[in-house]
Amino acid sequence: MLIAVGSGKGAPGATTLGLGLAALWPRPDAALVECDPAGGDLWARFGHHPEPGLSALAAAATWQGPIPGFFRRRLSVGADVVLAIPGDGAAASVLTLADRGLEALRQAAATATVILDVGRLDHRSPAVALAAAADHVLLLAAPSLAQQTQVGARLPWLSHALSGKLWLVGVGDGGHGTAELSRDLGLPVIGTVPYSRWGASVLSGQLRIPNWQRLKLARAVRCIAAALCALEPEPTEQVVWRATGRSAVPPVITSPTFAGRRREAS
Numbered sequence: 517m518l519i520a521v522g523s524g525k526g527a528p529g530a531t532t533l534g535l536g537l538a539a540l541w542p543r544p545d546a547a548l549v550e551c552d553p554a555g556g557d558l559w560a561r562f563g564h565h566p567e568p569g570l571s572a573l574a575a576a577a578t579w580q581g582p583i584p585g586f587f588r589r590r591l592s593v594g595a596d597v598v599l600a601i602p603g604d605g606a607a608a609s610v611l612t613l614a615d616r617g618l619e620a621l622r623q624a625a626a627t628a629t630v631i632l633d634v635g636r637l638d639h640r641s642p643a644v645a646l647a648a649a650a651d652h653v654l655l656l657a658a659p660s661l662a663q664q665t666q667v668g669a670r671l672p673w674l675s676h677a678l679s680g681k682l683w684l685v686g687v688g689d690g691g692h693g694t695a696e697l698s699r700d701l702g703l704p705v706i707g708t709v710p711y712s713r714w715g716a717s718v719l720s721g722q723l724r725i726p727n728w729q730r731l732k733l734a735r736a737v738r739c740i741a742a743a744l745c746a747l748e749p750e751p752t753e754q755v756v757w758r759a760t761g762r763s764a765v766p767p768v769i770t771s772p773t774f775a776g777r778r779r780e781a782s
């Protein structure tokens with residue numbers, strides 16, 4: 517599954533949510549790719565060198581299968597991340613990835629979960645092409661008039677550009693505000709992210725708390741991950757007969773969504 521996480525304006529916590537999803541995904545197959553054209557933050561927050569990361573991945577562009585471990589870093593919160601360099605120099609890599617690496621990204625997402633942090637979406641952003649290829653796009657917005665109008669102003673071109681499903685993620689308030697925002701924008705809500713100083717500090721590398729997965733932010737992120745997993749199509753098994761020479765060999769059972777778990781029937 518290919519998931520894009522972004523925002524309209526401001527810093528409502530897209531990177532934090534993307535990292536949380538990668539760390540708390542129900543299966544151990546998730547990776548976050550920092551595709552924010554404004555540059556990556558996680559290398560500095562977690563004290564890793566940002567290379568080889570997004571730039572190298574975009575340059576390679578034609579890898580096959582899951583994103584190779586060479587480009588990924590395992591952060592202390594347990595998430596695998598392709599880091600991006602700081603500054604708008606990252607935009608060139610985002611552009612290259614969107615231009616030449618979309619097919620590889622989609623293939624990686626066919627057998628694993630790939631989460632893209634696409635940053636603040638505006639119509640000139642090269643990350644829009646990545647968001648456009650995602651199965652689900654999560655747009656974070658706080659229930660304020662300013663955020664509502666910022667997201668609302670983007671919806672006409674954004675909903676037109678995307679091929680996947682666009683979801684609203686409420687920020688800071690779990691209830692009425694997000695419901696109103698959803699109604700006014702006409703966007704379905706996939707979850708809400710509560711304000712959590714401790715949770716955000718863990719996900720920005722400032723704090724290490726044992727059992728941080730029990731904090732309210734982590735619980736909310738897990739709910740969003742579970743909601744997304746529930747939207748995954750059921751793996752339907754297809755039997756593919758392979759003919760080799762004179763005799764047919766036993767069928768290979770393949771599943772479109774979990775093709776990596778291919779097993780041979782005896």
Ligand SMILES: Nc1ncnc2c1ncn2[C@@H]1O[C@H](COP(=O)(O)OP(=O)(O)OP(=O)(O)O)[C@@H](O)[C@H]1O
Pocket residue numbers: 523526527528529530531532533552557635636709710711712713716717720733
């Ligand atoms: N749920 C939250 N509760 C409290 N603080 C949060 C929460 N989410 C994020 N923060 C804090 O807000 C700041 C911005 O978060 P983050 O970098 O995730 O936002 P962003 O939307 O990715 O911003 P940008 O668009 O600049 O990349 C960080 O200091 C982060 O720790």
Ligand SMILES: [Mg+2]
Pocket residue numbers: 530531532552557633635
């Ligand atoms: Mg960010």
